[in-house]
Amino acid sequence: MSHGRLLIVGGGQSGLAAARVGRDLGWEPVVVEAGPEPVGSWPAYYESLRLFSPHRFSGFPGYPFPGLPDDYPHRDDVADFLRGYATWLDVDIRTRTRVTDLTTRDGGFEAVLADGGRVVGDVVIAATGSFRNPYVPQIRGREAFGGRVLHVADYRSPEAFTGQRVLVVGAGNSAIQVAYELTETADVSVVVQDRVRFAPQVIAGRDLHWWLTRTRADLLPPAILNRVITGTPVIDAGTYRAALETGTLPQRRMFTAFTEDGVVWADGARERVDAVIFATGYRPDLPYLASLRAIDDAGIPPHRNGVSTMLPGLGFLGLEFQRSFSSNTLRGVHRDAAHLITALTSQTRRARGG
Numbered sequence: 001m002s003h004g005r006l007l008i009v010g011g012g013q014s015g016l017a018a019a020r021v022g023r024d025l026g027w028e029p030v031v032v033e034a035g036p037e038p039v040g041s042w043p044a045y046y047e048s049l050r051l052f053s054p055h056r057f058s059g060f061p062g063y064p065f066p067g068l069p070d071d072y073p074h075r076d077d078v079a080d081f082l083r084g085y086a087t088w089l090d091v092d093i094r095t096r097t098r099v100t101d102l103t104t105r106d107g108g109f110e111a112v113l114a115d116g117g118r119v120v121g122d123v124v125i126a127a128t129g130s131f132r133n134p135y136v137p138q139i140r141g142r143e144a145f146g147g148r149v150l151h152v153a154d155y156r157s158p159e160a161f162t163g164q165r166v167l168v169v170g171a172g173n174s175a176i177q178v179a180y181e182l183t184e185t186a187d188v189s190v191v192v193q194d195r196v197r198f199a200p201q202v203i204a205g206r207d208l209h210w211w212l213t214r215t216r217a218d219l220l221p222p223a224i225l226n227r228v229i230t231g232t233p234v235i236d237a238g239t240y241r242a243a244l245e246t247g248t249l250p251q252r253r254m255f256t257a258f259t260e261d262g263v264v265w266a267d268g269a270r271e272r273v274d275a276v277i278f279a280t281g282y283r284p285d286l287p288y289l290a291s292l293r294a295i296d297d298a299g300i301p302p303h304r305n306g307v308s309t310m311l312p313g314l315g316f317l318g319l320e321f322q323r324s325f326s327s328n329t330l331r332g333v334h335r336d337a338a339h340l341i342t343a344l345t346s347q348t349r350r351a352r353g354g
Contacts, residue, residue, distance in 0.1 A: 002026055003026050003027050004027065004122030005030055006022040006030070006341070007121025008032070009032055009102075009126050009127060010031075011097050011126065012040020012131075014127035014318030015038070015317070016038060016060075016089065019091045019093070021341045023091055030091075031091065031094065031137045032097040034097065035211075040131075041129060041132070042075055046157065046178060048075075050073065054072055055070070057070055057209040057213065058078075058330045058331055061334055063084075065081055065330075094119075097115075098114040099112070099288045100114050101288050102124065104311075109120075109313065110181070123314070123344050126317070127317040127318050129284075132285045133282055133299070134152075134154075134283075136149075136278045139258060145260065147261065149275070150318065155178055158186065159186055161185060162208055163263060166182055166186045167191050167252075167263065167277070168189070168277045168279060169278045170197045171232075171326070173231045173232070173234050176234045180240055184251055190244075192251060192252075193254050197233040201235075201236060202237060212325075233313060236307050261273070284301060290309075292311055294310045294311050303315075305343070306336060307340060307343050307344065313348065315343070
């Protein structure tokens, strides 16, 4: 017997993982995806993006990632993988279906769609990720700056910055990858608040993810992880560290303000700059939950391991460090999906007196 309809908002890797687990646990999954196909934001990432986890560690249960086991998938490979997985799942996936609001109805939920339609569900999983909600810090003078300011979410390739002076703000993987490839065409510096930290991609001949899997370190909960890791390390085979150490990729401390044609550095020096790219992370993209009061004033969802602490029957999937280091990754999201939907199933049974 079916537990009911599992309404999943978002058809990327998190939404598809939720659909598989929900189907296997006796729910009727309905995935609603705003985009034209169930591949999440992968086609919109910058063109050179490759995963840090090899093919062998990037698949889903029962559906391995195709290709040579120790090669690293390209952005487009991931999109192809998700397309194939969505077909293989054979569940109800509705694309070009954007949710604008979510309300409660008859003990369940009703999603209001951009086209005026409605979709109901007994429980809901918000799996819309964060790519459409990039975070850019407020810096004095930005409104007067005549150059280009963008987030890495809008960056595609280095050709658009040929011959320009470019600053890339951030110390994570995206910041260093983008800044490094920009050195081919532009005068670029990476700008950081503190410093860039590195994690080796290969240790004793084995990929980092082999060690994480063997030691189960990628399952460490955030409370423990934050005690042993400061910041997000850049996974590196040695190329990026060498570029910083040799000055091929110069590193600067964060500037204090924008001017009309550049920035002001911490020592008061001014420099003309053509473009600033912020690789400063993202925030959950959950505006459709505002009327339910399931997110706080900053748009962050209060939850415990993905289960909403504000509203029964609501869960989240694909949040950064939701349960572990690997939560918001291809290799880790299925574990979070299993935990979350099992918890929501138990919650629903208790509510029904079962």
